[in-house]
Amino acid sequence: MGVVVERLAALGLTRVSRWCFNCYLLAGDDGAIVVIDPGMPTSAEDVEPVLAIMPGRVRVVTATHGHCDHVGGAAALARRHNADIYLPTVTLSYLDGVEPRTPSPAKLARTWRLLFGQPFDRRAATGFVRAAVTAGFGGTRRMLWPGPQPVGSLEDGRPLPGASAWTVLQSPGHTDDSIALWNAGTRTLLSGDAVLTINGRPRFAPDTVDVEAAAETASRLRQLPVEHLLPGHGVPIHAPSVWALA
Numbered sequence: 001m002g003v004v005v006e007r008l009a010a011l012g013l014t015r016v017s018r019w020c021f022n023c024y025l026l027a028g029d030d031g032a033i034v035v036i037d038p039g040m041p042t043s044a045e046d047v048e049p050v051l052a053i054m055p056g057r058v059r060v061v062t063a064t065h066g067h068c069d070h071v072g073g074a075a076a077l078a079r080r081h082n083a084d085i086y087l088p089t090v091t092l093s094y095l096d097g098v099e100p101r102t103p104s105p106a107k108l109a110r111t112w113r114l115l116f117g118q119p120f121d122r123r124a125a126t127g128f129v130r131a132a133v134t135a136g137f138g139g140t141r142r143m144l145w146p147g148p149q150p151v152g153s154l155e156d157g158r159p160l161p162g163a164s165a166w167t168v169l170q171s172p173g174h175t176d177d178s179i180a181l182w183n184a185g186t187r188t189l190l191s192g193d194a195v196l197t198i199n200g201r202p203r204f205a206p207d208t209v210d211v212e213a214a215a216e217t218a219s220r221l222r223q224l225p226v227e228h229l230l231p232g233h234g235v236p237i238h239a240p241s242v243w244a245l246a
Helices: 074-081 089-095 105-116 122-132 211-222
Strands: 004-008 013-018 021-027 032-036 057-062 084-088 136-138 141-144 152-154 163-170 179-183 188-192 195-198 201-204 228-231
Touching: 013 122, 021 122, 021 163, 021 228, 057 074, 074 084, 084 089, 089 141, 089 152, 105 195, 122 136, 188 195, 195 228, 201 211
Parallel strands: 032 057, 057 084, 084 152, 188 228
Antiparallel strands: 004 013, 013 021, 021 032, 136 141, 163 179, 179 188, 195 201
16 A cells, blocks of 8 residues: 545645554645654655645644654655754754653553554555654654754744644643644644544553653643544544544
8 A cells, every 4th residue: 555645625734644654734824835744754755746736835844743753754855845844842852962751662562553544555664664763763762863953843832833723732641742733723633642543533642651741631632622633643533523432
């Protein structure tokens, strides 16, 4: 199976997915295109056919956290389009030498059903291995970053650079640097790994580094009237009340 492209015109975005790794292209301000979570080393090539028919150009590349499967293609994509890179505030501290925390293998194993919820793609599997040694963090190693340098941070409660209809929400638990993005106008939550979808239902991250922070994040996100849930992993959910499906 190759790249899956899902256009969600009413929401102003497109999902580009390989296996269980979702990347999102947002139609932003004044013709800006914002790319969220280009995690595969192939992301720059994967999104090109979509960009060819989208008005505007890529101006911002960003991620919901610094795991390699969310930033593995960010540098190449930004270079190709001469785009600015923004990362969550805590992620930027990892570039300065702060050691990140990542879920243990035992906790990661709790998400095994994700591997069977979307069509398997061999290039995604090999891409994940490549990303793990070129960008981001995971396992026991610190953050790797091949550049270019980020120009700014994603801060809690602030608009997403390049797409001001979206608000940054700090959502630690899965990792300390995790964020989500909320569009109040369309009631859309782009959840990163704070919320996954499994078998058509939302599931708050079972693979965490901080159980208390994860519980606080779940409580915060449950207060939002989410009708469209766009996860980092899993198939999007559209329902009058997404949380009612949990």
